Amino acid sequence: MTKSIMIVGVGGQGTLLASRILGNTVISEGYDVKVSEVHGMSQRGGSVVTYVKFGDKVYSPIIGIGEADIILAFEQLEAYRALPYLKKGGTIIANTQKMNPMPVITGAAEYPENIIEKIQQSSSLIPVDALELAEKAGNIKAVNVVLIGVMAKSTDIAYETWVETIKSTVPPKFLDVNLKAFELGYNLK
Amino acid sequence: MKKLLLGNAAVARGAYEAGVRVVSSYPGTPSTEITEEIAKYDEVYCEWAPNEKVGAEVAIGASIAGARAMSCMKHVGLNVMADPVFTMSYIGANGGLVFCVADDPGMHSSQNEQDSRHYAEAAKIMMLEPSDSQECKDFTKAAFELSEKYDTPVFLRLSTRVSHSQSLVEISDRQERELLPYEKNIGKYVMMPGNAIKRHVVVEERERTLEKFANETELNVIEDNGSKIGVITSGIAYMYSHEALGDKVNYLKLGMVYPLPAEKILEFAKGLDAVYVIEELDPVIEKFCKSCGVKVIGKEKFTYLGEYTPAMIKKAVFGEDLPEHAEPKENIPMRPPVMCAGCPHRGTFYVLKKLGLVVSGDIGCYTLGAVAPLATVDTTVCMGASVSAALGMAKARGKEFNKKLVSVIGDSTFMHSGITGLVDIVYNKGANTVIILDNSITGMTGHQDNPTTGYTIRKEPTKQVNLVALCKSIGVSRVVVADPFDLKHFEEVVKEEVAADEPSVIIAQRPCALLKTVKYTGTCKIGSDCRKCKVCMKLGCPAIWQDKDGVHIDANQCNGCGLCINVCPFGCITKED
Incomplete structure (x- = not known):
């Protein structure tokens, strides 16, 4: 049985690092893994999507409509955009941070209101103020690892296994902040 | 391991x-x-x-x-x-x-x-x-x-x-x-x-x-699942096909896509009721199969456009619809890529837009100068075309048009294939203005060094191509270096150079805001005396946004570059530490 986790956010928020921590953690559990990333132009402040799939044998690296067990959203609007990808019975873990896309900034479109509540009408969504927790950990850029922490709690993988991968994936200079961020996410009530 | x-x-x-x-x-x-x-x-x-x-x-x-x-x-x-x-x-x-x-x-x-x-x-x-x-x-x-x-x-x-x-x-x-x-x-x-x-x-x-x-060769593999349906595929399309169709079909997976294996395809197709060719983009394998006399189903079921997905393949082969899923009940605003907060190109495009120039563009982060609200770039074709195509435009429409025309090209792109276009301008008596956006790195692809940065791929110091000396040696006498964040000066320089009756090069010099060596401090803030003129909104900075209460700067996105301070006509934007 393949597990599909979709990570969505805005270019520059660190979705790549999140997908790498996740990918490296699940291989240490002995699964076959595929991680699909986005590089290049779309990274420049645009919507970014990465996929992590693991199981006995994974073929396609991408996740389709109605297939994601978990969606890890770094921004509200991106959570809303990704909603169709959620499997029936799946869960969205969403950072409550809002970032205005250019069409909203220029006034060509409006940022939808009450996104969290709207998603919750049809699907399970855990809201997280990851920005606040990242700030508490010591760097607002650690939003990604906070969210990984929240998600880690819902898996069978041991706390220590995650910590080990973070140690081997994150540059040493940012390790303390990231470990703290992970802990804050993991222990979120 | x-x-x-x-x-x-x-x-x-x-x-x-x-x-x-x-x-x-x-x-x-x-x-x-x-x-x-x-x-x-x-x-x-x-x-x-x-x-x-x-x-x-x-x-x-x-x-x-x-x-x-x-x-x-x-x-x-x-x-x-x-x-x-x-x-x-x-x-x-x-x-x-x-x-x-x-x-x-x-x-x-x-x-x-x-x-x-x-x-x-x-x-x-x-x-x-x-x-x-x-x-x-x-x-x-x-x-x-x-x-x-x-x-x-x-x-x-x-x-x-x-x-x-x-x-x-x-x-x-x-x-x-x-x-x-x-x-x-x-x-x-x-x-x-x-x-x-x-x-x-x-x-x-x-x-x-x-x-x-x-x-x-074993690069081309037949996977016989005892089905009467066959799929010929290669690359990522094989993975999508396998995910979608599992062991319900037979596969001929081609690891070698040229030359294609005629006999192997004939052998694979023998006795099958239907053979699909599943390949992204053009019907290369499909056409070959048909030329071998094998009846295959290809582009009549699958698009020439974009990437495939397992769902698309499931639909085409088995007629299966998408799984149950929720949908937002309203339109979701798009989030196209934008130039980063602090991007040096923003200053350049702000000035070019203000002057109403035709901008012959090129390939790099600065192609995003075509995106609203700046929407300044007129054309983008390929690496280097900003320079040579602008000469063509000027030759076609004459002197007056040329005084409203500039080329913009990155430092790395200029080294790649902009130099020869500039030679053409000089040699064939053009009078174009070329703006080299020198941000000290190859930006779009993720910060690679190039001949103008002074470092090799392994960050060893090396000789650095001097853009001023290079342009001068080609025969451009008017070469000016200017900071695109010094908006007033930059505007004067552009006006002067486009008016000149000879070729000119402006080197818009300011490093990419994402470089580790670039350290802006603090964040910008809009004061309560803001008159809501919204000039700062014209920059298209992702950190500046508005609502019914006025214009705001998102402190989490602002990197303190200060360009908005320079554009505010009333001095209402200040920097906080």
Whole structure:
């Protein structure tokens, strides 16, 4: 049985690092893994999507409509955009941070209101103020690892296994902040 | 040992294990990380070339000199290097020679969606296509072996999803290889007509040999699940097909996509009720099957456009619909890519827009100058075209039009293929103004060094091309260096240079805001005395936004570059620490 986790956010928020921590953690559990990333132009402040799939044998690296067990959203609007990808019975873990896309900034479109509540009408969504927790950990850029922490709690993988991968994936200079961020996410009530 | 590797990193690993000695490339998404990963292996000489043609030629020279060599590029880079490639088909290879080309179906980061497989057929060069990271490594090694065995360059074709997906790879050690002897061989290495005529005969013989090899090689695999439906596919489309159709169909998975295996296809199709060809982009395999007399279902069921998905394949073959899912009940605003907060190009485009100039654009982050609200760039074709196409525009529409026209081109793109356009302007008495956006790095592809940065791919200090001296030596007497964040001065400079009756170059110098050496401090804040004139909104900075209460700056996104302070006509924006 393949597990599909979709990570969505805005270019520059660190979705790549999140997908790498996740990918490296699940291989240490002995699964076959595929991680699909986005590089290049779309990274420049645009919507970014990465996929992590693991199981006995994974073929396609991408996740389709109605297939994601978990969606890890770094921004509200991106959570809303990704909603169709959620499997029936799946869960969205969403950072409550809002970032205005250019069409909203220029006034060509409006940022939808009450996104969290709207998603919750049809699907399970855990809201997280990851920005606040990242700030508490010591760097607002650690939003990604906070969210990984929240998600880690819902898996069978041991706390220590995650910590080990973070140690081997994150540059040493940012390790303390990231470990703290992970802990804050993991222990979120 | 198994490691989770990006497809591109696996190609690099394969080349390393195969004993590659020389790699030369120009960065281009989705191929860039191959060469970056190679740079981590000290045993390999590795470089960023000024463009793909030079990169390919460096690899060609190394191969002729007896080393295994490789050059990597994106699909449009293959157009740039096509000239030597077609002739190398005649010359063949001494040390194994691999050209790795990454296509971009779906155009995640490209200006077109061309299918590189056409080049393999046109240049008569064998092409392999892996479908995951393990195959990226294995096929790269195979490519070097085959190159030497059959005396031919070999293409390795990737696509974005293969290049940028990570999957598990079994790691082995490097096999060091002695240089093959270099022997003078004018008949093989000097392609003038008398020699090339003879080499063409060799090429055609090799084609027949490789057609036979295609039928025998284990790169092309039949997976018989006892079904009456068959699928012929390759690369990432194989993975999508397998995910969608599982063991309910038989597969012919082609790891070698040129030449194609006629006999194997006939054998596979025999006795099947239906055979689908599932391939992204053009119907290359489909047309070949039809030419062999095999009835296949292809583009009548599958699109020429973009990337495929397992769901699309399930629908086309089994008629299955999408699984149950929720949908937002309103329109979701798009989030297109934008220039970063603090981007030096923002100042340039703000001024060009203010002056109402026609902007002949180029390939790089600054192509985003075409996006609202700046929407300043008029044209983007290919690397270097900003300069030469602007000369064409000026020659077509005359002097007055030229006074309203500028070219914008990045430092790396100018080195790639802007120089020759500037030579054309000077030589043919043009009076164009070219703005070189010198942000001290190759930005779009993720910060690669180039001849203007003063560092090699391994960050060793090296000679730095002096853009001012270069332009002057071409014959441009008016060369001005200006800071695009000093808006007033920059505007004066642009006005003056477009008015001049001779060629001019403005070097808009300010480093990329994402460079580690760039340290802006504090964040900008809009004061309560804001008059809501919204001039700052015209910058299209992702940190500045408005609602019914007025204009705000998002402290989490602002990097303190201060450009908005410069545009505010009433001095209402200040910086906080």
